[in-house]
Structure formats: C-alpha cells, structure tokens
Amino acid sequence: MEQSAHILVVDDHRDIRELLSKYLSKNGFRVSDADGGAKMRQILKTAAIDLIVLDVMMPGEDGLTLCRYVRENENIPVILLTALGEETDRIIGLEIGADDYLTKPFNPRELLARIKSVLRRSQSMPREAQKPDEPEELTFDDWTLYVHQRELVSPDGVTVPLSAADYRLLITFLKRPTMVLSRDQLLDLTSGRTAQIFDRSIDNQVSRLRKKIEEDPKTPKMIKTVRGGGYVFTARVTGKVEDAPFDHADEEDAS
Amino acid sequence: MEQSAHILVVDDHRDIRELLSKYLSKNGFRVSDADGGAKMRQILKTAAIDLIVLDVMMPGEDGLTLCRYVRENENIPVILLTALGEETDRIIGLEIGADDYLTKPFNPRELLARIKSVLRRSQSMPREAQKPDEPEELTFDDWTLYVHQRELVSPDGVTVPLSAADYRLLITFLKRPTMVLSRDQLLDLTSGRTAQIFDRSIDNQVSRLRKKIEEDPKTPKMIKTVRGGGYVFTARVTGKVEDAPFDHADEEDAS
DNA sequence: GCCGGTTGATACAGTTGGTTACAATTTCCT
DNA sequence: AGGAAATTGTAACCAACTGTATCAACCGGC
Numbered sequence: 001m002e003q004s005a006h007i008l009v010v011d012d013h014r015d016i017r018e019l020l021s022k023y024l025s026k027n028g029f030r031v032s033d034a035d036g037g038a039k040m041r042q043i044l045k046t047a048a049i050d051l052i053v054l055d056v057m058m059p060g061e062d063g064l065t066l067c068r069y070v071r072e073n074e075n076i077p078v079i080l081l082t083a084l085g086e087e088t089d090r091i092i093g094l095e096i097g098a099d100d101y102l103t104k105p106f107n108p109r110e111l112l113a114r115i116k117s118v119l120r121r122s123q124s125m126p127r128e129a130q131k132p133d134e135p136e137e138l139t140f141d142d143w144t145l146y147v148h149q150r151e152l153v154s155p156d157g158v159t160v161p162l163s164a165a166d167y168r169l170l171i172t173f174l175k176r177p178t179m180v181l182s183r184d185q186l187l188d189l190t191s192g193r194t195a196q197i198f199d200r201s202i203d204n205q206v207s208r209l210r211k212k213i214e215e216d217p218k219t220p221k222m223i224k225t226v227r228g229g230g231y232v233f234t235a236r237v238t239g240k241v242e243d244a245p246f247d248h249a250d251e252e253d254a255s
Numbered sequence: 256m257e258q259s260a261h262i263l264v265v266d267d268h269r270d271i272r273e274l275l276s277k278y279l280s281k282n283g284f285r286v287s288d289a290d291g292g293a294k295m296r297q298i299l300k301t302a303a304i305d306l307i308v309l310d311v312m313m314p315g316e317d318g319l320t321l322c323r324y325v326r327e328n329e330n331i332p333v334i335l336l337t338a339l340g341e342e343t344d345r346i347i348g349l350e351i352g353a354d355d356y357l358t359k360p361f362n363p364r365e366l367l368a369r370i371k372s373v374l375r376r377s378q379s380m381p382r383e384a385q386k387p388d389e390p391e392e393l394t395f396d397d398w399t400l401y402v403h404q405r406e407l408v409s410p411d412g413v414t415v416p417l418s419a420a421d422y423r424l425l426i427t428f429l430k431r432p433t434m435v436l437s438r439d440q441l442l443d444l445t446s447g448r449t450a451q452i453f454d455r456s457i458d459n460q461v462s463r464l465r466k467k468i469e470e471d472p473k474t475p476k477m478i479k480t481v482r483g484g485g486y487v488f489t490a491r492v493t494g495k496v497e498d499a500p501f502d503h504a505d506e507e508d509a510s
Numbered sequence: 511g512c513c514g515g516t517t518g519a520t521a522c523a524g525t526t527g528g529t530t531a532c533a534a535t536t537t538c539c540t
Numbered sequence: 541a542g543g544a545a546a547t548t549g550t551a552a553c554c555a556a557c558t559g560t561a562t563c564a565a566c567c568g569g570c
Contacts (some may be wrong), residue, residue, distance in 0.1 A: 062372065163516055178403045185378075198557090199520050205558055208517090218559090219416075224405055227526060227557065228446075231311040234404045421529060455548090456528050462550055463527085473549090482536065493568065 002178075003008045005119055009033040010040050010066065011081070012058045020053065023108045029115075037061035037069070041192040044074055051110070051119055055110040059210050067098050069192075078113055081106070112190045136241030141222060143213060145170065152213070165190065170213075173223065173233035178184045182230035184188055206231055260305035260374055264288040265321065266336070267313045275308065278363045284370075285449065292324070299329060300431060301440050303447045306374060308351075308366070308489035310336045321349060323456070334369055334375045336361070356394040387393050390494030393429045396477060398468060400429060405467070415467055420445065424460050425468070428478065428488035437485040461486055 007029045009020045017033040024031045032047060034040040034195070036058060043049065052070060056063035065072040067078050080101040099118045102111055138145045142155035150167050152160045157195040162170065183202045184195050190205070222235040262273045262284045272288040279286045287302055289295040291313060298304065305326060322333050335356040342495045354373045357366055394510035397410035405422050406416045417425065423445040427436070437459045439450050445460070465472040477490040 064376070165517065196519095198520090199518090200520085203558065204518070205561080207558095210559095221404070225419065225558070229419065232405070234406075236403065329560075425564070451529095453530090454528085455530085455550095458548065459528070462548095465549095504514060 004028050006030040006048060007115065008040065008043055008047075008049045008052045010036070010037060010052060010058075010063075010144065011055040013055075016055070020108070020111070024112070024115075038065050038192075040066060041069075042077075043068045044070075049076055051122075052076055052078045052114060053081065054078055057083055072189075076121065077118050079118060081113070110208055122131070137240040138171075138237055139240065140174065140177075140233075140237045141235040145174065147171070162212070165205055166209050166212065167210055174230075174237050177233050177237045178252075180226050180229050181203055186230065202231075258283055259283050259441070261285040261303060262370065263295065263302075263304045263307045265291070265307060265313075266310040267291060267309075271310070275363070275366070279370075282367055292321050296324075297322060299331075300434075301436070301444070303443050304331055306377075307331055307333045308368060308370070309333055309354055312338055322353050323351050329439065332344065332373050332375060334366070336454070340379065355506070389494050392495040393426075393492055394495070395432075395488075395490040395492045400425065402426065417467070420460055421464050421467065423462050428486075429492050432488045432490065432492045435481050435484050435487045458464065
C-alpha cells in the first residue's frame with residue numbers, strides 16, 4: 001500500500017459523484033465511481049478498491065442492501081451517506097457493518113476526515129481480524145474445501161479441480177447450509193447478476209457441480225432441488241478456523 | 256414465484272389493527288393480526304408469515320420481548336412501532352434484531368415503504384442466522400425424517416424419496432402434531448398460496464404422501480382426515496436436537 | 511492465431527404437482 | 541331406510557419445472 005488509496009464512490013446522482021471524485025482526487029486519492037449496484041460490482045471485480053463511499057438513498061438496490069453485499073462478499077470498509085433524519089438507516093447501517101456514516105448535507109472536508117480515519121483504522125487493524133472466525137477449511141460429508149487455496153479434496157483424498165464458478169457456487173452453499181436458495185439469490189450471490197427471464201445458468205452450474213461432488217449426480221445427496229424454490233445444500237458443514245494471519249488471496253474473484 | 260407477502264400486525268389497539276390491516280390488504284398484502292403475544296404465537300404456528308409489524312407498547316408481553324422471541328424462534332423480519340421519543344426502545348429494538356422501526360404517529364405510506372424495503376432486503380440477502388434448537392431428526396412411529404438432509408427413512412431403514420412438496424407437507428405436519436389443520440392453512444404453510452375456490456391440491460398431496468408413508472393408505476394411521484375440518488397428524492413425534500456444528504458467523508459484530 | 515478449458519444459451523427429455531373428473535364415503539333430510 | 545347433497549380419495553392429464561447434452565462465445569496462455 002505504498003501508493004494512494006483507491007476510493008469508490010457509489011451514488012445515483014451524477015453531480016454528487018463528480019463533486020466527490022474531483023474533491024477526493026484533488027486530495028490525493030485515486031477515485032472510481034458507480035451509479036448503482038451493477039456498476040459497483042463490476043468495478044469491485046476489476047479494481048482493488050480500498051474504501052467505498054455509498055449513498056443510502058438510491059433507486060433500485062438501496063445502499064443498505066449494497067452495504068450488506070459488500071460485507072458478505074468483499075472485505076472493504078464502507079462509509080454510508082444518509083439523508084438527514086434517516087436515523088434508522090444510520091443505525092441499521094452500522095449494524096449491517098458500515099464503518100462510518102455521514103449525514104447529508106455534509107462538508108466535504110468532513111468526509112475526507114472520516115475516510116482517513118476509517119482507512120487508518122482498517123490498516124492498523126486488518127479487517128481480516130475483525131471479520132470473526134472466517135473459516136479456512138470447510139468440511140462436509142468427508143469432503144474438505146480449503147478456502148484460501150480454493151482447493152477441494154474428496155473423501156479419498158483426491159483434489160478435485162474447481163472452476164471459478166464451481167468454487168463460488170460451492171462456497172455460497174457452504175455458508176448457508178440447509179437454507180433454500182432461489183435461483184435469483186444464487187445468481188446474485190455467486191455473480192452479482194440479476195436473472196434474465198429464462199435464465200438457466202444456475203441450473204447448469206448446479207448440474208456441473210453435482211457431477212463433481214455427488215456420488216450419484218442423478219440422485220443428489222448434498223445439493224437437493226426444491227421444486228419451485230431453488231436449491232438447498234443439505235450436508236452438514238463444519239468450519240475450521242486456523243489462526244494464521246493471512247492476506248486474502250480470496251477476494252480476487254474471477255476477473 | 257412470489258405471490259403477495261403475508262404480514263402479521265401485532266398491536267393491542269383494535270382500531271390500529273383494523274386500520275393497518277385494511278390499508279395493507281388494499282395494497283396487495285395478505286394480512287393477519289394479533290392483539291398480543293399469545294395470539295401472535297398461535298398465528299405463527301398456523302400461517303406462513305413473511306413479516307411482522309409489532310407495536311412496542313403493549314400490556315402484558317411488550318413488543319421488545321416478542322421481538323426477541325421471534326428472533327430466537329423464527330426467521331421472520333420484524334418492523335417495530337415505537338412511540339415518539341422512545342429512542343431507547345428503538346435502539347434496543349434494533350439490537351434485539353428488529354429490521355426496521357417506525358415512530359408513531361406515522362404515515363401509512365411510510366410503513367408501506369419500509370415493509371417493501373425490508374422484504375426486498377430479506378429476500379435478496381437471506382439471513383444466515385439459524386434458528387437455534389431446530390430439531391435435526393424427527394421420529395414418528397419408527398420413521399425418521401432427517402430434516403436437514405430432507406431424507407425420510409422407513410422403519411425398515413429404507414430411504415424413501417420425497418419430492419419437494421412431499422417434504423413440505425410432511426414437515427408441516429410433524430411440526431404440528433395432533434393439530435387439525437384446514438386445507439387453507441396447509442396450503443399457506445406448504446406453498447404460501449391462498450386457496451382457489453375448488454382447490455384440491457392439498458387433498459392430492461395428502462393422498463400422495465399417504466401412499467408413501469402409510470402402511471395401508473386406505474385406512475391411514477398417521478394422517479387422519481377430519482371431515483369438514485382438514486387433516487391431523489396423529490402419530491407421536493419426537494425431535495432430536497444435535498448441537499449446532501457450525502455457527503458460522505457472518506453476522507456482523509454490532510458496533 | 512490456435513488450443514484447452516470455462517460458462518451461458520438452447521433444446522429436449524424426464525418429473526412434479528395442480529387441475530379435473532369421477533368414484534367412494536359421509537352427512538343430512540325426509 | 542332411502543336418497544340427495546356435501547365431502548373426500550385418487551387416477552389421469554398436462555402445463556410448468558428441472559436435468560443435462562450440446563453448442564457457441566469467450567478467455568488466457570502459448
């Protein structure tokens with residue numbers, strides 16, 4: 001982290017984005033911006049963002065949703081911008097895991113101060129440590145997924161190659177065992193996309209993953225279908241946390 | 256896939272209940288209401304509730320207590336109604352796990368907006384929190400249903416394949432043994448649908464399930480018909496809880 | 511550019527479950 | 541008791557849903 005931090009500004013108002021971008025870059029930050037969730041996710045995939053400034057009030061996916069998404073899928077501090085009096089948002093925002101918030105209208109200098117403070121905090125105390133008990137190995141039905149290595153080892157000890165999509169789908173399931181996940185949710189959780197009308201890509205992905213991990217893919221034991229509902233991961237999952245301070249090789253999803 | 260969400264309004268004032276019920280159903284929601292904790296619990300047993308609107312100020316069990324109860328026993332988002340200025344309640348409410356709150360007096364349209372927002376959030380991002388003490392195995396008359404695995408094993412130890420609908424119906428019964436459930440309730444509990452006039456799908460589903468688990472489907476021992484009333488599951492059900500193996504915390508540490 | 515691997519789209523076959531229709535059963539009413 | 545009406549059981553049908561083979565677009569690495 002020798003060079004300046006890279007800030008992502010997410011706001012639906014173009015003028016605010018431009019204002020903030022200009023102001024922040026004048027103050028030595030690298031800045032990207034996004035007008036909504038889709039763009040945000042795209043940028044997160046292609047750039048190493050250090051901090052996100054996120055407006056709560058946005059059409060479509062609101063800021064809280066996106067904040068939670070970031071929390072779930074990335075490891076990047078978030079500062080929320082809330083409208084005056086939206087105390088709910090403020091409190092919920094912090095509960096969801098925002099690192100700070102600012103009430104609009106705000107003084108840009110104030111934002112600058114918060115950004116520096118949050119960056120200082122998150123650098124001195126790597127968030128990896130804050131993120132409680134992120135398991136390093138996940139075991140299910142005699143299989144083991146070594147999360148950091150993205151390596152899946154079968155009950156016989158054979159390493160099964162997982163493609164990027166396989167891995168994303170599998171870990172999405174492993175984090176939510178026994179929970180029925182709709183295709184929409186799976187699509188959102190694995191690739192951040194929203195489903196097209198006749199989108200069958202999740203079915204395909206499930207089918208492919210089943211071929212790799214199910215003994216008999218025709219009668220799956222672990223990934224069960226819920227007609228009209230989606231899929232469930234039914235095997236018992238146990239997570240093992242090692243106390244290795246590790247830098248996330250994990251966040252760079254397929255770019 | 257979704258039809259209209261089913262909202263439960265809990266308030267001790269009859270006029271508020273009626274007002275909200277009317278307003279919400281006019282806006283396309285299905286609504287039930289309860290005047291207190293007892294009724295609330297009863298409804299939660301017999302209907303598939305998607306969201307609860309809960310008044311904090313109530314005689315007897317207050318809203319915060321009930322909110323905590325819901326959090327611990329169900330997986331349903333809660334919106335709290337608090338009196339003006341009761342900031343304590345609000346904050347405690349959110350800490351207890353309410354998903355939003357509204358200060359009385361409020362504009363019904365505001366409530367509507369919050370409801371939609373919470374529903375959107377809870378649908379796009381399923382909460383990972385799991386209900387504690389959820390039985391893992393349910394045994395009835397020498398049969399065993401492995402809940403997480405969605406697998407049913409007969410007295411001879413044979414695994415009987417259950418379709419998604421079979422499973423939903425069976426577990427609905429197993430959770431409510433000796434309770435007469437009307438077709439309407441069963442339909443709501445199994446698929447969240449509301450019955451059409453000549454809806455016989457539950458009868459069919461019962462018939463199909465009987466063929467799988469009754470020794471003699473013509474004279475059922477477990478799923479009995481209550482003419483004019485619905486169906487009852489009459490076998491004795493015992494549940495076995497294994498200690499939760501993996502309480503994966505992606506739950507954020509409250510600041 | 512070529513090659514192996516990955517992933518989404520498409521197509522088609524196999525399943526599921528809601529609907530319908532009708533038979534069987536129960537209730538109710540003379 | 542006899543018969544009509546209401547209720548329930550279930551077979552059969554079919555639309556909707558799901559599994560997966562196949563193909564095409566794409567991507568990274570030589």
